[in-house]
Amino acid sequence: MARKVSNTRKAVVTAAAWTMGFLIFFPILWIIILGFKSEGDAIKTPLQVLFSDWTLQSYHDVQERSNYGRHFWNSVILSVGSTLIALAIAIPAAWSMAFVPGRRTKDLLMWMLSTKMMPAVGVLVPMYLLFRDFGLLDSRIGLVAVLTLINLPIVVWMLYTYFKEIPGEILEAARMDGASLRSEILYVLTPMAVPGIASTLLLNIILAWNEAFWTLQLTTSQAAPLTQFIASYSSPEGLFYAKLSAASTMAIAPILILGWFSQKQLVRGLTFGAVK
Amino acid sequence: MITLTQVRKSFGEVDVIPGIDLAIEDGEFVVFVGPSGCGKSTLLRLIAGLEDTSGGIISIDGVDATDLPPAKRRLAMVFQSYALYPHMSVRKNIAFPLKMAGMDPAEQERRVNHAAKILNLGNYLDRRPGQLSGGQRQRVAIGRAIVREPTAFLFDEPLSNLDAALRVSMRQEISELHQSLKTTMIYVTHDQVEAMTMADKIVVLNAGRIEQVGSPMELYRSPANLFVAGFIGSPKMNLIEGPEAAKHAATTIGIRPEHIDISADGPWEGVVGLSEHLGSDTFLKVNAGPLGTLTVRAGGEVMMHPGDTVRMAPQPGKLLRFGADGKAMA
Numbered sequence: 001m002a003r004k005v006s007n008t009r010k011a012v013v014t015a016a017a018w019t020m021g022f023l024i025f026f027p028i029l030w031i032i033i034l035g036f037k038s039e040g041d042a043i044k045t046p047l048q049v050l051f052s053d054w055t056l057q058s059y060h061d062v063q064e065r066s067n068y069g070r071h072f073w074n075s076v077i078l079s080v081g082s083t084l085i086a087l088a089i090a091i092p093a094a095w096s097m098a099f100v101p102g103r104r105t106k107d108l109l110m111w112m113l114s115t116k117m118m119p120a121v122g123v124l125v126p127m128y129l130l131f132r133d134f135g136l137l138d139s140r141i142g143l144v145a146v147l148t149l150i151n152l153p154i155v156v157w158m159l160y161t162y163f164k165e166i167p168g169e170i171l172e173a174a175r176m177d178g179a180s181l182r183s184e185i186l187y188v189l190t191p192m193a194v195p196g197i198a199s200t201l202l203l204n205i206i207l208a209w210n211e212a213f214w215t216l217q218l219t220t221s222q223a224a225p226l227t228q229f230i231a232s233y234s235s236p237e238g239l240f241y242a243k244l245s246a247a248s249t250m251a252i253a254p255i256l257i258l259g260w261f262s263q264k265q266l267v268r269g270l271t272f273g274a275v276k
Numbered sequence: 277m278i279t280l281t282q283v284r285k286s287f288g289e290v291d292v293i294p295g296i297d298l299a300i301e302d303g304e305f306v307v308f309v310g311p312s313g314c315g316k317s318t319l320l321r322l323i324a325g326l327e328d329t330s331g332g333i334i335s336i337d338g339v340d341a342t343d344l345p346p347a348k349r350r351l352a353m354v355f356q357s358y359a360l361y362p363h364m365s366v367r368k369n370i371a372f373p374l375k376m377a378g379m380d381p382a383e384q385e386r387r388v389n390h391a392a393k394i395l396n397l398g399n400y401l402d403r404r405p406g407q408l409s410g411g412q413r414q415r416v417a418i419g420r421a422i423v424r425e426p427t428a429f430l431f432d433e434p435l436s437n438l439d440a441a442l443r444v445s446m447r448q449e450i451s452e453l454h455q456s457l458k459t460t461m462i463y464v465t466h467d468q469v470e471a472m473t474m475a476d477k478i479v480v481l482n483a484g485r486i487e488q489v490g491s492p493m494e495l496y497r498s499p500a501n502l503f504v505a506g507f508i509g510s511p512k513m514n515l516i517e518g519p520e521a522a523k524h525a526a527t528t529i530g531i532r533p534e535h536i537d538i539s540a541d542g543p544w545e546g547v548v549g550l551s552e553h554l555g556s557d558t559f560l561k562v563n564a565g566p567l568g569t570l571t572v573r574a575g576g577e578v579m580m581h582p583g584d585t586v587r588m589a590p591q592p593g594k595l596l597r598f599g600a601d602g603k604a605m606a
Contacts, residue, residue: 172326173359177373177420178347187372191363 028252034245035059042241058246065243066229068250075225075251077140078215079208082147083201086155089148091197094159095185099171109160112153120150120213131218140223143215147208155204162196163189202262209255226251277302278323278428278460283332285318285484292318293484295332300428300462300477305454308464309471309507310481316464317432319481323462324430325349336427347376352421353430356437358413360405360420366392367401370419377424391419394453411442418453428460435470447473468508472496480504502602505530511559511571513596520567526597526605533559533573535594542589546570551580562586 034042034049041052062068097105127146128137136142166189174188190197212227219228230251233244278300285293293315300306308316321327323334325346334342341349352373360369370391374384392398395415405413414434421429431450435443451474454461465471471478472492480487480495480503488500492508499505505513513530521529536544546564553576560572560580572588580586597605 167357167359169355169357169359170361172346173353173355173420174361174372175326175346176324176351176353177424178376179372180347180376183376188361192361194363 031245031248034241035249036246037242039240039242042245058242059250062233062243062246062250066232066247068229071224071226071229071251072254074140074219074223075209075227075254078143078147078223078225079205081140081144082151082208083155083204085144085148086152086204087159087197087201090152090155090159090200091185091190094156094163095189097156098160098163098166099168109157112156116150116153124217127214128217137218138220138222138224143218143223143225146214146218147211150211150214151204151207154207155200158200158203159193159196162193162200165196166192198262202259206255206259277337278462279333279335280323281333281335283319283322283334284330285315285322285327286330291484293322296484296486298479298486298489300460302460303458305451305461305463305474305476306479307471307475307477308462308479308481309466309468310487311507312466314481315484316466316481318484320430320432320462320464324351324353326353350424350427351430352424352426352428353432354414354417354421354434356433358405358417358437360413360416362405365402365404366397366408366416366419369405369416370397370423373420373424387423388419391423394422394456395419395449410438411446414438414446415449418450422453422457426459428462431461431463433464433466435465436467443470450474469510472508478508480507482507498604499530499596500604502528502530502598505596505598505604511573514568514570515598516567516570518566521597524595524597527600528598528602530596530598531590531594533571535591536570536572536588537591538572538574538578538586539589540587542587544570544588544590546586546588548580548582548584548586550582560586562588564588 035058036054036056037049037052038055038057041049044052097109131137131142134142136145170192171184171188174184179187209225210227212231215225215227216231219225221228230244230247233240233247280296280298283293283296284291296319308319310316318327322329325341325344325348329342332342333340336349336351361372364372367388370388371384374387379387388401389398392401395418397412397415397419400408400412400416405416408416417434434450435446438446447470450461450463454474463470463474475492477489478492478495479489482503487507488495488504495504495508499508499513502515506515509532511533513532514536516529516531517527521527544564544567546562546567548560549563549569550561552559552561556576558574558576558578558580560574560578562570562572564570570588572586574580599605
């Protein structure tokens with residue numbers, strides 16, 4: 001029998017959950033609201049901001065002042081490019097660690113993860129010098145390489161976890177059926193791991209899209225993604241809240257929309273396992 | 277013909293299989309049977325090539341296959357978990373080994389349809405494994421094995437995930453399949469009933485060693501040692517030690533439940549402790565004092581109740597004698 005929960009209790013828990021959800025969402029909501037206000041209104045007290053006039057002026061100014069399109073494409077190229085390269089490296093790596101583990105596999109995984117525990121700023125200077133000497137500063141190639149490398153441990157870990165869930169007997173069956181290693185990965189492992197690979201892909205695109213340390217340090221204009229676009233509105237000559245908010249909204253909108261839609265696709269993929 | 281010569285397997289320090297010699301003739305239905313952990317599945321996986329040997333030679337049709345990868349051994353395997361590809365339809369599952377062999381699609385189609393007909397899967401070809409019952413999944417796994425026309429089939433406890441009724445019917449289906457295909461089959465099970473009913477030759481394994489190899493009736497009539505005597509036959513053989521065994525100049529004597537008659541002038545006496553009526557038979561657990569508890573198979577109509585005193589007689593010539601080393605005596 002289901003446990004009995006009183007209606008009062010249900011109401012309290014529901015209210016608490018909604019409050020929590022609202023608090024988490026509030027900063028994003030506030031950014032969106034401020035983007036539609038004039039600069040003058042944006043620095044008023046919160047209540048005054050809410051009841052002031054709505055305007056598209058900030059969006060207009062942002063479009064005038066900077067090239068959203070170029071930043072957007074840079075973000076797409078950097079996040080998608082680095083994710084695809086990371087997957088190409090991580091799928092075979094995770095395969096071998098999940099299905100032919102050695103004595104040191106666990107240590108290797110821990111070591112890979114430990115690189116994420118190091119503060120990025122610790123290697124800023126050597127990285128910067130390397131980029132300078134190889135002529136990679138403000139280049140997409142250099143940045144794709146950096147984003148690939150910093151997210152690789154997470155990609156390997158996620159794929160490893162998903163691959164671990166796949167019963168080994170199915171891969172043995174494929175081997176008995178005459179599948180080469182390539183066919184085994186191509187026809188059996190990958191289709192079964194597609195939901196896992198897809199969620200890894202999505203998460204990594206989001207991580208790379210929002211990555212703001214290396215993208216800010218190593219780019220100026222040519223390879224600058226949307227993080228640089230936002231940052232350009234928090235300038236030393238004064239804060240422009242409304243424009244900053246409008247720019248932020250424009251920068252996060254694509255990834256929010258992508259996340260929203262693909263998450264539903266992902267859940268479908270997981271429940272049906274329906275992948276050709 | 278599959279020949280194992282001094283095949284060994286150890287995992288680290290542990291010798292799972294200390295050294296096995298075995299010959300499997302073409303077309304034979306061989307069952308590896310033994311308690312769990314006896315190494316029977318490991319032995320099958322060594323033959324399949326899914327595990328590397330630690331020593332010895334495995335030859336298949338005269339070719340040394342010891343170091344060949346599984347795909348090159350021309351063997352097909354049916355797994356306990358069925359190991360179907362969940363993302364492929366039944367049709368694609370069965371066709372997979374043919375696709376891997378690069379077979380022409382028309383021939384693939386023909387073979388899949390032929391296998392589906394044999395296994396009654398015709399209506400399910402476009403379903404996915406998740407939409408099938410356990411028995412149907414097992415048939416798909418068998419279908420995937422037979423389309424390749426392998427040198428031999430390897431079965432790893434294929435029926436242990438099925439319910440009792442289905443197990444009996446699948447058992448018969450596999451036996452019929454063997455009769456029609458006449459391909460070598462190696463079948464691993466811990467269930468001695470499956471071994472007895474299906475095998476041409478039973479290999480009884482215990483702790484990685486072969487205890488006895490023989491036809492089901494050879495093993496039943498003349499087990500080589502106490503282990504085989506106790507393992508083959510259901511209910512288990514009665515094993516009696518002490519003075520009664522000494523009378524027959526043996527350390528242990530064995531008598532099967534079906535070889536003890538209830539008879540008023542029998543030499544053994546006991547008190548019925550439990551009587552199980554199966555309809556066709558009645559199994560009595562008789563507390564026979566110094567002989568220990570004896571299991572007796574009586575006719576289905578024999579009405580005995582706990583507390584009744586019975587006299588029993590072993591059938592002449594059915595008593596088996598075992599020496600101090602546990603081996604059968606002539």
